[in-house]
Amino acid sequence: MHKKIFENYPPKDKSVLIAVLQDVQHIYGYLPENALQEVADFVGLPLSRVYGVATFYNQFRLTPLGENVIRVCRGTACHVSNSANILFNIETALNVKAGQTTRDKKFTLETVACIGACSIAPVITVNDDYFGKVAVKEIPNILKKYSTPKKQII
Amino acid sequence: MKTFIDVCCKECWHSTEKPCDQFIRCCTEGPLCHHNPDCEKKFKQLNRELTYQEHDLPVIFIGKGTCGLASGAQKTEDAIRAELDKLNIKAIIETTGCVGYCAKEPIVDIKLPGKDRVSYCEVTPKIVSKLIQKTIVEKDIYKENFLGKYGPAENGYKNINDIDFFKRQMKIVLENCGVIDPTSIDTYIAHGGFKALDKVLTHRKQEEVVNDILASGLRGRGGGGFPTGKKWDFALKQKSEQKYIICNADEGDPGAFMDRSVLESDPYKVVEGMLIGGYAIGASVGYIYCRAEYPLAITRLENTIKNCKQYGLLGKNILGTGFNFELKIKKGAGAFVCGEETALIASIEGKRGMPKPRPPYPAVSGLWGKPTVINNVETFANVPQVFNKGVEFYASIGTKTSKGTKVFALSGKIRNTGLVEVPMGTTLREVVFDIGGGIPNNKKFKAVQIGGPSGGCLPEKVMDTVVDYESLKTVGAMMGSGGLVVMDEDTCMVDVAKFFLTFIQNESCGKCVPCREGTKRMLEIIEKIPMSYKNTANKVDQLQRFKGIIHLQRLADVIKDTSLCGLGQSAPNPILSGLKYFKDEYEEHLYDRKCTAGVCKELLTFTVNNDLCEGCGLCARKCPVEAIMGEKKQAHYIIQDRCIRCGMCVDSCKFEAIDVE
CATH class of the missing domain: 3.40.50.11540 (NADH-ubiquinone oxidoreductase 51kDa subunit)
Known part of the structure; x- marks a missing residue:
């Protein structure tokens, strides 16, 4: 599936590594091991270097994501507006720690350094939806909205 | 001619492949290479349309930056479209960026043909039908959500640049932001x-x-x-x-x-x-x-x-x-x-x-x-x-060494969050209190954090510092990229220092030792400050804490002097400015074992106020460690040994019956 990505880039060009990895992650939601090997062959770098880059940047992940990704902003403005408590509450509600995925693969909880929407702090995003000025009380409702099973679109 | 790249007549020859050196001037003053009244008219017409001076239909501008979208601008737009369909009104809907007044998003501007553009704030789907009725149908101004108007003030409706938030600003970088369509x-x-x-x-x-x-x-x-x-x-x-x-x-x-x-x-x-x-x-x-x-x-x-x-x-x-x-x-x-x-x-x-x-x-x-x-x-x-x-x-514009303007992002505990652009030389007080509108909920101002994790927290007494590169350095902060996070009395400075160090420590790339190891050690020292030793008999830990504090200042200086890049060199700034301006608070944590702001959880005790507790049992259900006990409709109590001080009970209680000390 990811081989199509390679068509958009010149082979053996080391500078495209990050962009290729981003595209691979876009397809799978994470970086599978065999894909890393193929990317390494494509850009002409040893796998260790590719792994080095993949683990350096926060965006890349080596484990699969859940169905919904919750990102809790931990920027300064969010921090002073109680985002630590919001994170704690989501963690208790889902029974996972930040960076983990729930056992039913419904939710992945992540923290992000700053989403850049400080004016409406504290902010969380679920998939591509933003929730600003989140109060602890709203969390169960937000989670509920996404835990109802989605209709299968084939 | 619908766009500038279209040719006005056969004489015009500009195209992507064959560029004309007069193209830009031609767009606004054109045509320059030939005389043709028809063409002149076409250019004038197009310019008037693009600058929204001439249009037959009402134009509705919707601010759809990330802040606007997060505040629900898309829902507002959907509501506006539905309402227009319902009333069978034709209008042009334009997307704009962020005007800067993020606290008042979603912001919607409406311009009727031949009238001034009027800005409305906090336009939620609920008020859309009233807004459309009043403005487009009755051709009046919708007073309730009025923000400001473009053009001269009339009947008490102020020009947008005269309202408190914009009055002291000078827009050079942000000139077009929120005013024009960023996609065109x-x-x-x-x-x-x-x-x-x-x-x-x-x-x-x-x-x-x-x-x-x-x-x-x-x-x-x-x-x-x-x-x-x-x-x-x-x-x-x-x-x-x-x-x-x-x-x-x-x-x-x-x-x-x-x-x-x-x-x-x-x-x-x-x-x-x-x-x-x-x-x-x-x-x-x-x-x-x-x-x-x-x-x-x-x-x-x-x-x-x-x-x-x-x-x-x-x-x-x-x-x-x-x-x-x-x-x-x-x-x-x-x-x-x-x-x-x-x-x-x-x-x-x-x-x-x-x-x-x-x-x-x-x-x-x-x-x-x-x-x-x-x-x-x-x-x-x-x-x-x-x-x-x-x-x-x-x-x-500006001061002797710093010219022009600077854009600041106001956020945190402040009324008017958003983007402000002020000339260099404006005081922090003006930015925070006059433009930012001060602290909401009658809380007291404590500090303003300027310059992100590399900057410092400045207290009330240095608020008269002017904004320029040098002055900010002398008070222990730095310009940084321009984030201003305002903190009120509910913010604990030790916790803020811990927050920044955690951030820096996570983001340190690990190449040079002072930054990689030094920030880790600093974080350990800071983490020990708000830790409770009630349950540990080990006195060594407590000793370590004092030992750490003694060395904190020196460690910070070494990191500052020896790190490879700006990240490490400025990493100790939040600590140093904290120790400089908020020493009392550090000492209170150390000696009195108290956190007045009520943030450092380990130093807090939660108790149920028996007079206020109605015994609804909500807190007991919410408590993740089952530390709250009590009969139904009777005042509950907290088992202190079990309590992990997460604060869930405080957030869930409807009667404010949980006291925090």
Whole structure:
């Protein structure tokens, strides 16, 4: 599936590594091991270097994501507006720690350094939806909205 | 003629492949190469339409930056469209960026034919039908959500620039933000866009451009404040067949969002600035390194580049002057340290984003060993304005050493969150209290955090410091990228220090020892301060805590002096400024074992106020460790040994019956 990505880039060009990895992650939601090997062959770098880059940047992940990704902003403005408590509450509600995925693969909880929407702090995003000025009380409702099973679109 | 790239008649020959050197001037004053009243009329008409002076239908502007969208601008737009359909009214709906007043989003402007544009704030789907009824049907002003109007004030309705939030601001970078459609190149040109580029390409030699930037006194807005002209001068003097210019849009500072806003609301200005920079130093390739966390900014940039190419403003032989310039977007992958020049270059080259020792500076040996100039988004957005408004004018704004304006992102415990642009030399007090409107909920101001994790927390007593690069350094902070996070009495300074150190420690790339190990040790020391030792008999821990504090100051100084890049060198700033201005609070944590702000959980005790507790049992159900007991309809109590002080009971209690000490 990811081989199509390679068509958009010149082979053996080391500078495209990050962009290729981003595209691979876009397809799978994470970086599978065999894909890393193929990317390494494509850009002409040893796998260790590719792994080095993949683990350096926060965006890349080596484990699969859940169905919904919750990102809790931990920027300064969010921090002073109680985002630590919001994170704690989501963690208790889902029974996972930040960076983990729930056992039913419904939710992945992540923290992000700053989403850049400080004016409406504290902010969380679920998939591509933003929730600003989140109060602890709203969390169960937000989670509920996404835990109802989605209709299968084939 | 619907767009500027369309030809007005057979005489006009501008196209992407065959650029005309008068294209930009022609767009607004045209046609210049031939006389034809019909053509003149066409150009005038198009310009009047694009500047919203002439239109038959009402125009509705909806602010759809990330802040607007997060506040529900899309829902508002859907509601407006549905309402217009219902009433069978035709209107033009335009997307704009963020006007800066993020606290009042979603902001919707309505302009009726022949009338002034009026701005409405907090337009939720609920009020849409009333708003449309009053404004478009009854052609009146909807008083309840009125924010400001463009054009002269009338009947007590103020001009938008006279309302408290905008009154003291001076918009140079943000001039077009929230006013024009950021997706349309025609609108940008009609509003005077690319005039500076035109002037530079046709009238100025490379040295002259660099000298103009030097004379304007423009300094890097990314934080360091290095004179932009000097940087360009170094790069210009290098002899190389290939040079690069890079726009640093890796805005990693938590609490800063002006670059995002500028890229979302006025991307053409940044591209124009880069084009001028590229011409000045002789670069033919440019990169915009943008955070992947800003998907909207990236989409708008991609659109901008596509349009510029179509208009012959990017690519080969720009405006027929022989100047070639290619622009690429590189998406960052989430590493704070990549905001540092050399790390950013490494990241573009596809490597781990680790800084290199300087010199050689990027202006000498940068991307792929070639001379490279890296400037911040806001710096590039300033460049066209230097030429539009004139070097003398630009140099006349600000203080002796810092010229022009600075955009600040106000956030935290403040009424008017959003973007403000003030001339250098404005005091912090004016920014926070006059423009920002002070602290909400009658709380007391405690500190303002300026400059992100590299900056410092400034207390009330230094609020009269003026905003410029040097003054802020003397009080122990730095300009940084311009994030201003306001903190009130509910914020604990020890906790803030811990927060920043955790951030820095996570983001440290690990290359140099002082930063990698030093920040870790500092974090350990700070983490011990608010720790409770009630349950541990081990006295060594307590001893360690005091020992750590004694060495904190020295450790901070060593990290500052010996780190490789800016991240490490400025990492101790939040601690140092905290120790300088909020020593009392540190001591209170250490000796009295108290946290007045009620943030440091381990030092708190939670008790149930028996007079207020109704015995609903909500807190007992919410408590994750089952530390709350009690009979139904009887006052509950908390088992202190079990309590993990998470505060869930406080948040869940409807009667405010949980006391925190």
